[in-house]
Structures are given as structure tokens and as C-alpha cells.
Amino acid sequence: MDDVVVNILKKVELNNPVLVVGLPGLGNVAKLAADYLKEAINATKFATIYSKYFPPQVYVGDDGTIRMVSNDLYSYKAKKDGQRDIIILVGDYQGLSPEGQYELTDRVLQLAEKMGVKEVFTLAGFAQGHLVENPRVLGAATSKDRVEMMKKLGVVFSKNEPGSGLIGASGLFLGIGQLYAMESVCLMGETSGYFVDPRSAEAVLRILMSVLSLEFDLSDLEAKAHEIDKIASRLRETETKLAPPQPEITQTKEDLGYIG
Amino acid sequence: MDDVVVNILKKVELNNPVLVVGLPGLGNVAKLAADYLKEAINATKFATIYSKYFPPQVYVGDDGTIRMVSNDLYSYKAKKDGQRDIIILVGDYQGLSPEGQYELTDRVLQLAEKMGVKEVFTLAGFAQGHLVENPRVLGAATSKDRVEMMKKLGVVFSKNEPGSGLIGASGLFLGIGQLYAMESVCLMGETSGYFVDPRSAEAVLRILMSVLSLEFDLSDLEAKAHEIDKIASRLRETETKLAPPQPEITQTKEDLGYIG
């Protein structure tokens, strides 16, 4: 068995597509955003990725049928002027080990390059360790040009945020992407780090809509954000002090699976 | 040395065999059941599997001779109408690492495919965290057809059981099996998670007897179940409260070796 198995389900022809990466991580921001995006724009699944670098696990659906842990690729064809073709990478897990992170990222980028990708957007959560009412979207990019472009769209570039850099797929797609001569941006939604954070995902999606000239309804995500708000405020009432927060973005091997 | 070494001890010709997988896991349910099955139907060992993914360990028998940690394959030829040829996978360990789990499962399925296997049954324990008097057999399958077939035989398909899916070989044989176009079912005997559980193994075997039109005596397993019951009731007398149970089916890497 290959270390990474890419099952192409459907042949897809795209024109200069942009790759959007949203895998599980802090506050589940990236996964929430990318899963929402693929539904909202009705993207088509065209490939499934299995790997030894994922846990040896299958999920059982409500009807009793299983599916194996995977990452999945979706495609979207531009529908009007100003839009671009899009590939979206979503999934259950990031690679469990450093080696797995590098291998999986590289394998997706190989495929992306063949499909004409020259630009990547990765999504991530940026944990502040305290509740964030109006999450900013922080950025990191492969060039100053991209930094300037993103600033104009409201993305915040802030010294020492993130201090120790980006760990996991959201950073690695930028770094290895450079070896493929791809230009990339990471969009990090601020989040407390205590809860899954649909509000932060919403903030990230607003930037992405603007970047990709997409328009879609965010009300479902807002509804989820309200639910989480209620849970959070109830918790604040009962506990004056929260338990110590998760570290923002740390460098331990153990955290890799959980960091966007 | 290859990562997985398959030693064929005996050439075997089988007709459309079904593969039954029973490796160590929760409550040792799967191993108890599969080991009992191979004895009860007098199956023949035809292959031994050694691997770097197992612990570097040998067992010492009562006569002082050793055997290396392994998985083993047994075969059974149908003896009457309605029966099918069977391959049984039993063993000392599951693969220690995620990579090992994927590799070992894939390697057995490669061999199984060559031998004509199109259908797999994996056995497992499903830990409830409390004592279970009359263990149900829960199911998961690769298709709705199989789900329906199993329901008719008394297998329970219950939403959110198991919540986080199946971890280890019992799930992976279903998932990777799909890449080989095999139809599979996982049969999970409810168990407390505190003890080895022959009663749960018995419940699983009753389903399997019915699926495979086999008939054999279960009294040895019942005797073992009574022994365990006595130990359990003595424990309940002395302790009003049990120690916190093992988690049901969790996702940590550390548990892989112990989850069916």
C-alpha cells in the first residue's frame, strides 16, 4: 500500500484554479469554513485521499455504513466573470506525524500542480487564549505582494502574531508550495481556543468570498455561532474563571493533529 | 527483512471464501471468538505472518520452546450445503503503529483477494463502561444491503454506537476492503471493558454461526463466562463502586493495540 493513496473519482478540467485548504485545527476554524464553503458553492468531490499517516479508523454513519478516515478534494468551476476555478481540500485529520504532514502536503501539491494550481489559500484558527468578540483575520503569505493585497481586503498582519510561526498543514502548504513556485496566503481567524468557533470561521469566509468573488449566505454559520455564544456565556456565569486555555500555537509534536 | 512477512505453510484452494478477522481488542472479545471458532470447526493453519509492526517478542511454551509473535491464517472447507469456505485471521497483536495497522490489513487483504475473498466479517468488542448482562451484538457494514441482512439476524444498528467509529483492524478491514471491492460487516459484542468477556464473544459467535450456517457447541465459552461472572460478582461485593472504566472506543494512538 502506498503511503498516500489518491483515488480520483472523476476527471476534472480546471482553468488556473486556486487551491483552498481547510483541515481540522484550532477551534476547528479551518474545517468549519472549508466544509461550509464546499456546500455553499455546491462544489463536486473528485478525489479521496487515504493514508497510513491518518489514524487507522473508520466512521459509522447513522445508516450503519462506514467510511474510512480521509481527506477529500472538491472542484468548483467559475460561474461568472471575476470568479476563478477552485479546488478545496477538506478532511477528517491532518497527518499524525511530522513525516506524514510533509508527505501529505507534498502529495496534494503534486496533484494540484498537475491541475494548474499556482496559488493556494490555507485556512487556520489563531488561538488567543481568551474570548474574542469580533475575530480579526490574521495573515501570513509567501511574498510582500500578497501581504499588500491581503491588507487591502482587511487581513491583519501583526508582528509576533503568530509568534512561533504556523505549525501543521496551514503553514506547510505555504512552505512546500514555494518549492512548487506557488504563491500562497494563510488566513487565520482569531479564536479563543476553548470552543469550536463558527464566528471565526465566518470571519475567514468573508475574506475568502472577497478574494474569490464568491457570494453565498452565511446565516447557517451565524446560527451556529449564536448557539456557541449561549453555551459560552452560560459557562462564564457558572465559572468566574475559565480553566487554563490551550496554548496558542505551540511547537510540540503532540499538538500537530489539532493545529490549523 | 520485509515489513510484513507472510509464510505460507500449506497451499490451500478455497471456493469464494469469506474472511473472518478476530484480533486482540476490547474485552478480548474478537480474539476469544475467533480462537474458539477455529478450534470448534477444526480449521487448518496455512499461513503465519511476522512483522516489524508487532512487538519484538517471543512466547515461551510450557515445554520451554518458543514461538515468535505472529498473526495466523486458518482455512475451513465447507462441509455441507449452505456453508461456505472460510479463512480465519487470528493473532497475538494488532499492528503497534497506525502505519503498521494499515500495512498489515492491506497485506492480508492482498492475499485474501488472491484466494478469492469478496466478503469479510470482523469481530470486535464494544465497551459500554458498565456491566452488561445480556450483550447485544452491534454492527457496522460497507453497504445498506449488508446492514439490512444483518438486522434480520439480530444485529443491532444503533445511532452513535460507536460514536467515534471503529479504530484498529476491525474497522480498517472494512475501509481498506472497500478499495478491494469487498463487502464487509463488523460484529461488535457489547462488553463492560473491565474484564475479558467470553459472554460477549459467545453472543458474537451466535451471530456468526447463523451467518455462516455453522453449528458447534459453545459450552466451553459459557463455562468461562460463568467463571468471569463469579470474579465480577465477588468484586462487586467488595467494592460498591468500580474504578473508572476504560473509555469506550477512543481515538488515541496509545490504545490502538487494545481496541478491536
Added chain:
Amino acid sequence: MDDVVVNILKKVELNNPVLVVGLPGLGNVAKLAADYLKEAINATKFATIYSKYFPPQVYVGDDGTIRMVSNDLYSYKAKKDGQRDIIILVGDYQGLSPEGQYELTDRVLQLAEKMGVKEVFTLAGFAQGHLVENPRVLGAATSKDRVEMMKKLGVVFSKNEPGSGLIGASGLFLGIGQLYAMESVCLMGETSGYFVDPRSAEAVLRILMSVLSLEFDLSDLEAKAHEIDKIASRLRETETKLAPPQPEITQTKEDLGYIG
């Protein structure tokens, strides 16, 4: 760099040699015995083994020069009738990971096979968890014939000792050796598990001398044993109860480096 690098320092022709394996483990019994043996019979180093499966470490000698962590092979030519040619494997470490254990053992056995080895003796410590005045030498072997031969020489074969089998190189050389059609015996000196144990090493060497028709002085080892005895008895005076002993031979991955 290969996973295992075997540097042949000197070409050696041996006649039907027996391989003796003494690597670090419980009570350091095996290493003490094998290091003593190679000095006592003035064996010649003919190969050095480096590997990624050892720690990335060099030792610094008293003169300030370094040597890299290794295993080493020594040869001995029979000097009188009844003796046999001998290869001795000694070293600083066993493989750090299960994979490393399998790979290193297999790699040495490959070389041993080429040199005509058909028989292996591995040395080990067997931790009892309490002080042992007169350590027995326990055995395990690849065949009943060997068991009987060893019994005649005073080796004890005792049910459930060791209960969970042999972990690490001392067992794996027997197990993988079977795949090379080699006959092997493991000689385990009883030891407390608290101290390095020259007395146990001495007991093992006495058996080995008898097996291999060797004769050499053991007084240096006896002297060391007396020193350890003094330390132990002083400890017993000051503490009526010892700290909980190391487990005998356990199955955890973490222990692999330390178990003979």
C-alpha cells in the same frame, strides 16, 4: 545511509561457528557476560555495526577521542578438540524501536548465515523483583531437543518463567533465527532487577563454558559481584523495604532498550 551499516574490519573464515549474543538488558547480565567472554577468550573484533536504530550518540574516551554508538562482532577460532568456532555479538544498545529490533536482528542473522552459523545462544537477565543469592539460569529454546540438552547442563526450564515471553534481541534472535533454520537457546540469569548483576552473568557464563567446552578464569567477575553485594547489603541495612522493583519482563515499548 543504509538503516544498518555493517563495516567488515577483517575477513574471517570460520568453521560451523556458533553465534553468542550479549546485548544490554536487565541487570546488564547479558552484556557483562558477553563482554567478559570476548576478553577471556581473546576474541578478535572483525565487524562494527552502526545504525539509525541506535541513539544518535558518540562516546568520549579518557583520551578525548570519540567512538560512535555501535554493536560489534568478535570471532574466536577453536583451539582444541571439543571446542567450536564462535562469533560474539556485543554492543552499546539494542535497537530503540520495534522496527529497529527486527531489522538489526535480521541483519546480523543474514551475515551469520553467510558465515555458516546454524546455532545461536542469546544471553539475558531474568528479573525476579527480589534479591537472588544463587541465581539459577533459566532457558528457552527453539526445539525440545535443545531443551533436553540444556537441562542436562543445569539450565532450568520452568513453566511461566518468563510469563510473557522474551522481549528484545534475546528472544528475537531465537524467533527470526527459526526463519533461517537456526537452532537457538536463550540463557537467562536470574537477577533482582535492582543492580547490575555480575553474579548472574557468572552463572550464565558457567553454563556457556560447559556448552562450548571453554575454560577461563571468572575471578574478575566474582570480585565485581562482591562489590555489588556490599553495596546491596548496605542498602538493605539502611532501608528495610526496597523501592518497588522493576517489572520482571514486561511488554511495554518503552522498556525495549533495557530488556535482555
Added chain:
Amino acid sequence: MDDVVVNILKKVELNNPVLVVGLPGLGNVAKLAADYLKEAINATKFATIYSKYFPPQVYVGDDGTIRMVSNDLYSYKAKKDGQRDIIILVGDYQGLSPEGQYELTDRVLQLAEKMGVKEVFTLAGFAQGHLVENPRVLGAATSKDRVEMMKKLGVVFSKNEPGSGLIGASGLFLGIGQLYAMESVCLMGETSGYFVDPRSAEAVLRILMSVLSLEFDLSDLEAKAHEIDKIASRLRETETKLAPPQPEITQTKEDLGYIG
């Protein structure tokens, strides 16, 4: 993706160059010294090394642009008689796993050999567990000749320092270097193990200047040392007893990333 990717940025012709290795470790002594050296002699970056054995991480600069975790090679051409061409290896991390340590060291030595390297100097910190006013530079070498040469330059060779040898790249370059017939020296600056230690780095650099007939200003490093001194003395005032120190040079796998 290869396990280790060496990106040559610039073709460099050097004459019998010496390799200097300064990677992160105890007190950050080696990294501080090597980074300072490359700036001070205005060395030119000619290669970047990426690897799966590093963490899956990118750094974000003050301008918002990223760079992937790497090791880097710099070159220096001799500018006057008595000087030699130099290659300097610096970087963000050592390999995370033992295997990574071996692979990365071997890969750099392969390249170094092609470029004509026959001599290596590795830098390291040597943790004493207490504050050190005037750090000595301890040494280890591949031959007695080198030991004598270094003694003349003030390097201290002291029995049992370091007791358990050198762990990580600073030792492995010496050990694997021997397989390439390279002569090497490790220069270890004494350090407390509590702080990053520019004073120790300075002591190491003074030896290196003398060895390589280099001359450059060390005042920036001295300034940093004064800052650290202030922090240390303030700490001593507030706490009479320091927390237990880091172990000097230990052998656990977990420490590999941090030991020079």
C-alpha cells in the same frame, strides 16, 4: 518528496574547506556562535535543506512573509594567508528523531565530501547545572593528534566530561564523519543550562577564531552576555534557590532536539 531535500542556491568552488556545524542545543551555544560567525565573516548562503525530520512548521517574519523550517549552508573564501575556506551549517532544528539525526548528518557529510571537506568542527553547549562565570571550552575529537592540537589552543579535555558522551548532531558529525575519513573536533562551551548563553558562545568562538585564523569583533555577543547576566542576577536575588537544572547531557530520546 525526498526525506532530505538539499536546494543548491548557488554553485560554490572551495579549496579544501573546513566544515563548521552550529545547530540548536544546550544554552543555544552552538547556534549563537555559528550564526554570529556567518554574519561576522560575511559568509554567503549557498544551500538550503528541508526535511521531513524537521517539524512541519513555517516562521512568519515581521513583514508577514513566511519561510519554512530549514538548515542552511554558508560558504566563506579565505581572504589571507593562514586562513582556509569554510562551510558553515546553521539551522532552526536538529532532526526530531534518531533516524532523522543520522539521515541529516549523513546527507550534509555527503555534500561536504563532494566539496572537498576533510575536517569538521562541531560546536555545542556543555551544561554544568550551575552558573559558570568563565566558561571553559571542552573538547572531543576523532584522533589523539587533534586532541593535542586543540589542547595547545586552550581546549580542555577532561575525563568524564561529558560522562555519557555527545548526543545529537555535534557528536554524530564526528562519528559519521569517521566513516567519510574526516578528522573532526567538537568544541563544547560550558553553560549553566538555565539560559541561552552568549558568553559560552563567545568562548567557543575565540577558540574557533584561533583555529581558523579569523579575526572579528565579538562586542555584540558580549553585549548580549551582559543582558543575560543582568537577568540572571535579578533571578538570583529573588530566588535563593533555582529550580532543578536541566540534566547535563542525557540520553533520552525526548531531549534530542535540544542538545548540542
